[in-house]
Amino acid sequence: MHTFYLFSIIAYMLTKKQVQVLDFIKSYRIRHDYAPSLEEIKKKFKLASVSTSHYYIRKLQDAGFLNKEHNQPRGVSTVGAKQTIEIPILGAIAAGQPIEAIEIPDETITITKDEIGQQGKHYALRVQGSSMIDEGIFDGDIVVIRKQEVAENGQTVVAVIDDNEATLKKLYREKGRFRLQPANPTLFPIYRDEVEVRGVVVKIIRNLESQLDQGQSRKEKYIRKIDYSWDYRGEKTKSYTHGIHTYPAMFIPQVGRRLLETYSKEGDTICDIFCGSGTALVESRLLGRNAYGIDLNPLAIFLAHAKTTPISPQKLTKEYIVLLDRIEKIKDNQIKRPEFNNIDFWFKNKVIVKLAKLKKAIKEIKDKSIQNFLMVAFSETVRYSSNCKNGEFKLVRIKGEKLEKHDPDIVGIFRKHAEKNIKGMTEFYKDTKKDSWIKIIYGDSSKDNGIKEKSIDCIITSPPYGDSRTTVAYGQFSRLSAQWIDIFDNPNEASGVDNELLGGRATKNLIHLLPSDYLKESLEKITKQDEARARDVLSFYIGLNDCLKQAYKILKSKKYFCLVIGNRLVKQVRIPTDFIIAELAEKIGFTCEDIIVRNIPGKRMPIKNSPTNIVGALEETMNKESIVVLRKN
Numbered sequence: 275m276h277t278f279y280l281f282s283i284i285a286y287m288l289t290k291k292q293v294q295v296l297d298f299i300k301s302y303r304i305r306h307d308y309a310p311s312l313e314e315i316k317k318k319f320k321l322a323s324v325s326t327s328h329y330y331i332r333k334l335q336d337a338g339f340l341n342k343e344h345n346q347p348r349g350v351s352t353v354g355a356k357q358t359i360e361i362p363i364l365g366a367i368a369a370g371q372p373i374e375a376i377e378i379p380d381e382t383i384t385i386t387k388d389e390i391g392q393q394g395k396h397y398a399l400r401v402q403g404s405s406m407i408d409e410g411i412f413d414g415d416i417v418v419i420r421k422q423e424v425a426e427n428g429q430t431v432v433a434v435i436d437d438n439e440a441t442l443k444k445l446y447r448e449k450g451r452f453r454l455q456p457a458n459p460t461l462f463p464i465y466r467d468e469v470e471v472r473g474v475v476v477k478i479i480r481n482l483e484s485q486l487d488q489g490q491s492r493k494e495k496y497i498r499k500i501d502y503s504w505d506y507r508g509e510k511t512k513s514y515t516h517g518i519h520t521y522p523a524m525f526i527p528q529v530g531r532r533l534l535e536t537y538s539k540e541g542d543t544i545c546d547i548f549c550g551s552g553t554a555l556v557e558s559r560l561l562g563r564n565a566y567g568i569d570l571n572p573l574a575i576f577l578a579h580a581k582t583t584p585i586s587p588q589k590l591t592k593e594y595i596v597l598l599d600r601i602e603k604i605k606d607n608q609i610k611r612p613e614f615n616n617i618d619f620w621f622k623n624k625v626i627v628k629l630a631k632l633k634k635a636i637k638e639i640k641d642k643s644i645q646n647f648l649m650v651a652f653s654e655t656v657r658y659s660s661n662c663k664n665g666e667f668k669l670v671r672i673k674g675e676k677l678e679k680h681d682p683d684i685v686g687i688f689r690k691h692a693e694k695n696i697k698g699m700t701e702f703y704k705d706t707k708k709d710s711w712i713k714i715i716y717g718d719s720s721k722d723n724g725i726k727e728k729s730i731d732c733i734i735t736s737p738p739y740g741d742s743r744t745t746v747a748y749g750q751f752s753r754l755s756a757q758w759i760d761i762f763d764n765p766n767e768a769s770g771v772d773n774e775l776l777g778g779r780a781t782k783n784l785i786h787l788l789p790s791d792y793l794k795e796s797l798e799k800i801t802k803q804d805e806a807r808a809r810d811v812l813s814f815y816i817g818l819n820d821c822l823k824q825a826y827k828i829l830k831s832k833k834y835f836c837l838v839i840g841n842r843l844v845k846q847v848r849i850p851t852d853f854i855i856a857e858l859a860e861k862i863g864f865t866c867e868d869i870i871v872r873n874i875p876g877k878r879m880p881i882k883n884s885p886t887n888i889v890g891a892l893e894e895t896m897n898k899e900s901i902v903v904l905r906k907n
């Protein structure tokens with residue numbers, strides 16, 4: 275009954291057009307002291323008919339932004355007293371098969387407070403899949419979730435199962451186990467002994483934006499082409515060393531591989547200017563390309579080295595077995611407790627002692643490559659044994675009883691990861707082209723990193739989607755590991771990484787010379803709502819433009835530069851980063867040859883495009899990212 279009540283309150287997020295109509299009504303009222311007529315609204319927005327004006331008014335009334343003053347001429351007034359709240363959209367949630375749990379504050383939605391009640395903390399997720407259709411939850415909708423760790427039988431919850439898989443289902447407790455029930459008669463329930471509840475659905479926001487945007491497309495400078503063959507839905511992404519250590523917003527290896535195969539040949543020298551954990555570099559080695567990787571996050575560099583350095587599985591296994599023996603023998607008085615800020619907040623004392631013993635045992639391995647390789651499993655152990663919630667890229671501490679009970683088996687976690695990693699290395703060692711090389715540079719891609727001019731045959735990369743603070747916090751994700759594995763001389767420096775990455779520091783003002791009309795238009799819209807946010811955004815694009823210039827310098831003439839990028843939403847403004855990159859790059863001396871849009875099936879980045887001008891677009895509500903293919907003139 276309770277659940278039924280929740281789902282009967284379907285509300286709507288304001289679309290771009292609705293916001294414009296609302297702004298028009300507000301400013302009209304200020305000027306005239308009464309509201310515009312339906313005819314005036316029709317004229318202002320070049321609408322097809324007065325009934326369309328009426329449609330907008332009704333939507334704004336339903337959403338609580340306009341008062342209902344029926345039967346009066348010009349009878350609408352804006353709602354001033356209602357308090358609104360901005361809720362972060364933390365990612366995508368599968369209403370079908372579970373997907374990797376993520377929490378990336380990509381965008382926010384604004385709703386009135388009385389729509390969700392005054393109690394509790396809330397977040398929102400974008401729904402993927404169709405398993406909850408009988409509850410009125412459709413692919414592309416947004417669900418607002420009230421954070422809570424318990425739920426009543428039959429409530430629709432965000433449930434995390436099997437370590438880190440999140441799904442949206444109705445939860446039932448029965449016969450000592452949990453049933454996660456889809457609301458779609460064609461699908462089977464999932465049964466588990468353990469389910470972590472991350473909150474309960476309190477509101478569904480129907481995705482009407484794309485429907486309303488239809489027919490309003492304008493002539494764009496570039497064409498996006500949807501190509502489903504780039505989706506790689508359901509394919510294995512953890513083969514070779516790709517499964518070693520998680521990292522935020524990783525490449526799908528198949529995408530990296532296809533770009534390499536299409537735009538380069540064996541023996542070529544590749545560069546990934548934002549190499550992260552090194553997915554494109556691993557693929558380069560497997561395909562017999564030499565490769566440079568650049569990244570400004572020290573943990574990324576560490577991981578990329580470990581994933582691309584072939585090590586004989588026999589040697590590795592031998593050292594690993596000896597290591598297991600050594601761990602047991604290390605005494606409490608032989609270890610050095612690391613010192614960094616808040617260590618006791620993030621780790622229990624007995625965990626610190628056990629981690630320190632494990633670290634000492636690994637550090638005693640003489641072969642540096644093997645030591646580093648096993649240190650990656652140690653880094654994973656740090657993450658999973660900390661007081662930090664597992665399924666999140668941000669640092670969020672476990673609370674209450676859960677924290678009290680938290681008693682990780684350090685050696686067990688280490689063994690699980692080390693053995694999985696050794697298996698991945700065995701595959702990689704067998705298939706890697708031994709005569710190819712990889713050079714990994716810790717550096718800022720917006721600057722010269724010493725790579726010779728016109729020496730690179732192909733650049734393949736996926737840049738950050740925006741600044742680290744408001745999109746993916748690469749530095750925050752890496753912090754605890756980086757502090758434990760001695761990446762920094764002073765471990766407290768690990769907190770500063772995000773400020774150094776693209777867009778890490780807002781510009782002082784909004785004056786700039788970037789030659790992009792798309793950027794200009796987006797900045798104007800964001801500035802109207804939040805100037806500080808616009809300065810954050812500008813700083814990101816200034817940095818990105820410098821990276822494009824450096825890329826131009828190192829690339830040979832007529833060669834390709836491929837960027838995989840999502841178009842993020844800031845303050846309800848969809849920023850067409852793919853088009854902005856194309857515009858900026860063309861001014862530098864590239865030609866934009868293609869913008870391919872791929873769906874991200876059940877993947878980690880929550881991107882919903884507003885895909886005007888898409889060739890072959892069948893569906894507008896799925897998460898997408900663009901592959902921008904540039905060619906140096």
Ligand SMILES: C[S@@+](CC[C@H](N)C(=O)[O-])C[C@H]1O[C@@H](n2cnc3c(N)ncnc32)[C@H](O)[C@@H]1O
Nearest residue numbers: 524525548550551553569570571718719775776
């Ligand atoms: C989308 S991730 C790349 C993920 C990578 N493709 C993978 O599979 O792991 C973007 C990367 O850009 C890096 N980055 C951000 N700003 C940078 C800059 N100015 N110079 C170099 N790297 C930067 C971040 O540290 C992050 O690792």
